Amino acid sequence: MIELIPYILAFLLSSVIVFLVHPYLVKFALWKNIVDKPNARRLNRVPVPVLGGVGVFLGFIVALYTLAAMMDIQLPDIYIVVLVLMMGVGLVDDVRDLSPYAKFSIQILAVLLLYFLCDLRIDNFYGIFGLYEVPMSVSFPLTLVVCVGLINSINLIDGIDGLSSGYSIVASLLFGGWAYVFGNRINLLMSCSLIGALIPFFIYNVFGKKYKMFIGDAGSHLLGIVFCIMTLNTIDSPVSPEIEVALIPFSFAVLSHPIMDTLRVMTMRICNGKSPFLADKSHLHHALVGRGFSHLSTTLVIIGLNLAVVAIWAFCFQQGMSATAQLLVAVASATLCIILPYPLLVKMKC
Numbered sequence: 642m643i644e645l646i647p648y649i650l651a652f653l654l655s656s657v658i659v660f661l662v663h664p665y666l667v668k669f670a671l672w673k674n675i676v677d678k679p680n681a682r683r684l685n686r687v688p689v690p691v692l693g694g695v696g697v698f699l700g701f702i703v704a705l706y707t708l709a710a711m712m713d714i715q716l717p718d719i720y721i722v723v724l725v726l727m728m729g730v731g732l733v734d735d736v737r738d739l740s741p742y743a744k745f746s747i748q749i750l751a752v753l754l755l756y757f758l759c760d761l762r763i764d765n766f767y768g769i770f771g772l773y774e775v776p777m778s779v780s781f782p783l784t785l786v787v788c789v790g791l792i793n794s795i796n797l798i799d800g801i802d803g804l805s806s807g808y809s810i811v812a813s814l815l816f817g818g819w820a821y822v823f824g825n826r827i828n829l830l831m832s833c834s835l836i837g838a839l840i841p842f843f844i845y846n847v848f849g850k851k852y853k854m855f856i857g858d859a860g861s862h863l864l865g866i867v868f869c870i871m872t873l874n875t876i877d878s879p880v881s882p883e884i885e886v887a888l889i890p891f892s893f894a895v896l897s898h899p900i901m902d903t904l905r906v907m908t909m910r911i912c913n914g915k916s917p918f919l920a921d922k923s924h925l926h927h928a929l930v931g932r933g934f935s936h937l938s939t940t941l942v943i944i945g946l947n948l949a950v951v952a953i954w955a956f957c958f959q960q961g962m963s964a965t966a967q968l969l970v971a972v973a974s975a976t977l978c979i980i981l982p983y984p985l986l987v988k989m990k991c
Contacts, residue, residue: 645821655701663693666693697839704837723755751792763873765876768963768965791869791900806846806856806860808940816895
């Protein structure tokens with residue numbers, strides 16, 4: 642079993658850093674007018690600072706690399722490059738809007754660095770649809786599409802107070818729990834560091850008045866790439882054949898809300914003759930807020946729905962189902978819990 646004290650220290654260190662740095666970032670953002678201004682698509686009624694992601698980044702990165710050095714955990718050098726790159730492009734977008742093409746280009750570069758320099762890739766289906774190891778001609782485009790899609794799906798759920806950070810705390814707990822059970826020290830350290838950085842931000846974001854701040858694109862891009870790393874590390878975990886069948890279904894179940902909600906939204910936009918990247922209010926969190934749910938209750942409902950998908954997957958895994966069956970049941974339960982509620986809520990609203 643893994644000794645937990647260093648991981649608890651990582652959690653505490655990142656929490657303290659974000660708690661102390663956050664108020665100064667709020668003041669700086671207001672001074673420099675780095676704020677999210679109300680418009681037809683936004684839910685905030687007054688300008689709100691958007692440098693929360695910088696604080697989360699500082700807490701996460703300092704805790705991650707300090708404890709990794711103390712524990713002699715060898716983090717790939719490219720991790721820091723990719724983390725800084727993604728936080729940086731998000732920060733530039735927060736300060737001055739970047740074109741979607743510029744952001745996509747940096748996202749693709751980050752994934753390419755992980756793929757070629759860290760060997761982080763999806764190259765085994767572990768028996769899903771009878772497939773096992775796959776060639777680079779399949780692995781490369783699949784990894785690229787999945788990772789870029791995940792980064793943007795995390796960005797797209799950042800629409801109300803507490804959702805992206807609250808969801809990410811729970812997802813990190815799940816990835817961290819898996820890492821603890823199966824001895825993945827890097828994922829466990831990343832999970833503890835991220836949870837510690839997100840909890841004080843969540844409190845400021847949801848309950849703060851004087852120091853309320855959004856996580857911004859800097860934060861959502863950081864979260865997206867961290868989940869890419871943890872997901873690929875999980876899928877590539879050295880586990881027994883009995884556990885291998887769960888690697889992809891488990892990862893999908895944990896990430897089911899951002900993945901399925903984004904797929905539904907983009908499909909709706911295409912069917913309506915619009916660009917899939919056109920921002921609107923067609924996410925599940927918009928529908929819940931439109932029905933009178935508060936931001937906090939909306940966040941809790943969505944997290945609950947995502948956990949329901951994880952619970953259904955866990956039952957299937959315990960029953961010894963195949964990798965294909967686990968994934969199909971996870972997709973079906975995600976459709977029921979995440980996609981179906983939106984049209985039902987819209988019809989109720991009418």
